[in-house]
Amino acid sequence: MNPLQLLVAPVVLIYQSVFLALGQVWANKVRSILTTIGIIIGVASVTAVIAALTGxxxxxxxxxxxxxxxxxxxxxxxxxxxxxxxxxxxxxxxHQHDFDEMLEHCPSVATFSRNCDYTQSISYGTHTESNVDIVGIDPQWHQVENRSVILGRPFSLIDNEHARAVCLINKIAQDRLGLDTDPTGEAIMVGDRRFIVVGVVESRAESSMFGNGRSDAEVFIPFNTAYTPDNGFVVVAASKSPDVSDEAQAEITFYMRHKRHLRVDQPDNFRIEVVQKFVDQFKSVASAITMVAGGIVGISLLVGGVGIMNIMLVSVSERTREIGLRKAVGARPSAILLQFLIEAMVLCLLGGMAGLLGGEGITAILKSIPQAKLDQASIPGWAIALSFGFAAAVGLLFGMFPAIKAARLDPIEALRHE
Amino acid sequence: MVIRLRNITKVYRVGAERIAALNGVNLDVDRNEYVAVMGASGSGKSTLMNILGCLDRPTGGTYELDGRLTTSMGASALAHVRNERIGFVFQSFELLPRLTALKNVELPLIYARAGWFSRRARAKKAIETVGLSDRMRHRPNQLSGGQRQRVAIARALVARPAILLADEPTGNLDSRTSEEILALFNQLHRSGQTIIMVTHEPDVARHAKRIIRMKDGRVHSDLPVEEDPVSELPAPTPLAGIPLEVSA
Known part of the structure; x- marks a missing residue:
């Protein structure tokens, strides 16, 4: 045998074993399907669970x-x-003027708005909507929230300085109140006060998480109109990008401590919440949950592996004579071992493929349920690779014992086997 | 010498008892000999066959096959020897039912790690030698008993073994087909093949050129066929229409 053959030969043997294994699976179709059901269900549930969590x-x-x-x-x-x-x-x-110099002292902050919100019912003619967010805002609010005026005008400095009774409403409020397509100049009632609508703001993108069952209608009024010392206000700032959120937080903390005359030994009497931090935390928690859930469901794959081992043991004892013959014509124990190992792995990988199709099917069903809000569910590439790797490992692990048993068969005994 | 057995013993342990199946066998077989091993059941002929075929290892003694000492080899090396130097023909054919005749013949070459093309070509040639070129795409259950045994013989020959070992090759065949198979053996022998055949039928053994009779784990007699009692049996009435040789 020349060196090239020595290199190629094992590859050829593996490839032949794969064909042989596929032939075996095809010859025992029903049995193969029943055997791999454990793997199919295992892979399907692992991938579907991961897809759902990803969604x-x-x-x-x-x-x-x-x-x-x-x-x-x-x-x-x-x-x-x-x-x-x-x-x-x-x-x-x-205090109203606490933040007047913030932009100069906090270079990472792009802009900010003082918000004071409360809930009220609003009405126009016979239409009434209760539990509506009434938010007092600064004109920069539009940049902070990235929601612009689509009709009419934003608030002017005069609106704010004079605390005028003007308001912006969102599209939903406009519809709920049965206002015209152009509601500017109309007067609506907010509580028992009359406000003139000066413009319409985009409705916010649906965000059920932060809703708390309040109405989706919103009314915005100038900050000074809304502000009372008893209600107070909060500030929503926008950092120049999510990446500098930490810097923004540090700068604001420094600014606020200075503004509120806190000594070094005094703790902060305010709080700064950075959305990016929530996102980071959520991401790590979500990954952890995905891992744990995937792992738990992955146990079913091990159960499937026991089924594979069982059928491989049956296969070895059924084909004892064949093993004997193969050994007689020169199959080394390692060739027999490889043949049965590959057969187990082929079974597992075929099961894995079927399971993946099942997982895709379940994912498609989950996506089509509107209430589930899983329309972004999909099986990530790493989950596909992982479940195939796991299926192959299960085949290797549970095929090993039957394969060793086959490889160790005595050829004379095997040929005598009935 | 193709085969050189020296003082071969084989002892089986059954519980505390030790049963000697072979009790010091010495045997030399030269290239292109045609040997029949005879003996009653329990005489040790099957054990001898297994040892000759490297399927089993003796308890003591040495066995040289084709100049290689096999008695010190491991399982893997013995598999290699079986693959390269020994062709087996079994009483019950032992063909794999799902494979075609051609694929069955290819089997030893797969384990010899031959490439696809040379495997095909050599398997086809071996099937031609046994006269079954028109049946190579058939599966065993589509073939008659005699045809199956010929496929098995082709499989035994395909790797050009040093010895062809046949264990009761006609045991499952009717007398007519048996004659065909023995005619094929004759032809192979004439073309230079070394053949060792185990049988208990004198009618079969008489085709060989040398008869070895086993008794109680020893070689009882070792004579050319002309001197062995089998030659004194009345020649079987030739069956009409059976060619003594298979046309290739």
């Missing part, structure tokens, strides 16, 4: 995205000192 993660991330991942919330918050100290609201609350 869930994606839909949550999309909601975060529409919410704005570069947003930073600044709110009054009593410091957690561990002691039972009662904080007075008057000491905690933000």
């Amino acid at each position: 869930m993660k994606q839909s949550v991330l999309t909601q975060f995205e529409s919410f704005g991942t570069n947003k930073v919330f600044i709110l009054p918050y009593p410091p957690d000192t561990g002691k039972r100290v009662v904080w007075r609201w008057a000491d905690l609350r933000f």
Whole structure:
């Protein structure tokens, strides 16, 4: 045998064993299907579970995205000192002019808006909508939220300075109140106060997560119109990009501590929430859940492996004479071992393929259920690779014992076997 | 010498008892000999056959096949020897039912790691030698008993073995087909093949050129066929229409 043949020969043997194994599977179709059902169900459920979790993660991330991942919330918050100290609201609350110099001192912050919101019912003619968000906003709010005025005009500085009774409404509010296609100049009632509509704002992208069952209708009024010291306000800032969220947080903290005259030993009496941090946390939690769920479902693959081992043992004892003959004509024990190992692996991989199709099917069904909100569910490439790798490993693991048994058969005994 | 057995013993343990199946066998077989091994059941002829075929290892003694000492070889090396130097023909043919005749013949070459083309060509040639060129795409269950045994003989010959070992090759065949198979053996022998055949039928054994009779695990007699009692049997009435040789 020349060196090239020595290199090629094992490959040829493997390839022949694969063909032989496929032939065996084809010859015992019903049995092969029954045997691989464990693997099929295992792979199908692993891939479907991972697909569903991936879809869930994606839909949550999309909601975060529409919410704005570069947003930073600044709110009054009593410091957690561990002691039972009662904080007075008057000491905690933000003052109207606390943030006037923030942009100069915080280079990572692009813009911000002071928001004070409460809920009220609104009405126009006979139409009434209750539990509506009424939000007092600064004109920069449109940049922070990335929601522009689609009809009419935004608030002017005069609207704010004079605390005028003007409002912007979103599209949903316009529809609910039965307003004309151009509602500017109309007067609506917010609580018991009359407001003139000056413009219409885009409705926010659907974000059920942060809804709390409130109405989707929104009404915006100038900050000074809405502001009362008792209600207070929060600040929503936009960092220049999600990547500099941490810097923005640090800069704002420094600015706020200075503004509120906190000494070094005093804790923050405000809180800064960075959306990007939630996103990062959510991502790591979601990955952990995916791993754990995939792992638990993956146990079913091991159960499938036991089925494979069982059928391989049957196959070895059924084909004892064949093994004897193969040995008599010169099959080495290693060739017999390889043949049965590959047969087990082929069974598992075929089962894996069928299971993957099943997983795709389940994923398609999940996607078509509108309430499930899993329209972004899909089996990621790594899950496909993983389940195939796992199926092959199961074949290798559970095929090993029957294959060793076959390889160790005594050729004389095997040929005598009935 | 193709085969050189020296003082071969084989002892089986049954519980605490030791049963000697072979009890010091010495045997030389030269190239192109045609030997029949005879003996009653329990005489040790099957054990001898298994050892000659490298399917089993003796308890003691040495066995040289084609100049190679096999008695010290491991399972893998013995498999290699069987593959290269020994062709087996069994009483019950032992063809793989799902493979065509041609694929069955190719089997030893697969384990010899021959390439596809040379495998095909050599298998076809071997099938031609046994006169079954028109049946090579058939599966065993589509062939008669005699044809199956010829496929098995082609499989035994395909790797050009040093010895052809036949274990009761006509045991499952009617007398007419048996004659055909023995005619094929005659032809192979004439073309230079070394053949060792185990049989208990004198009518079969008389085709060989040398008769070895086994008794109690020893070689009882080892004579040319002319001197052995089998030649004194009345010649079987030739069956009409059976060619003494198979036309290739």
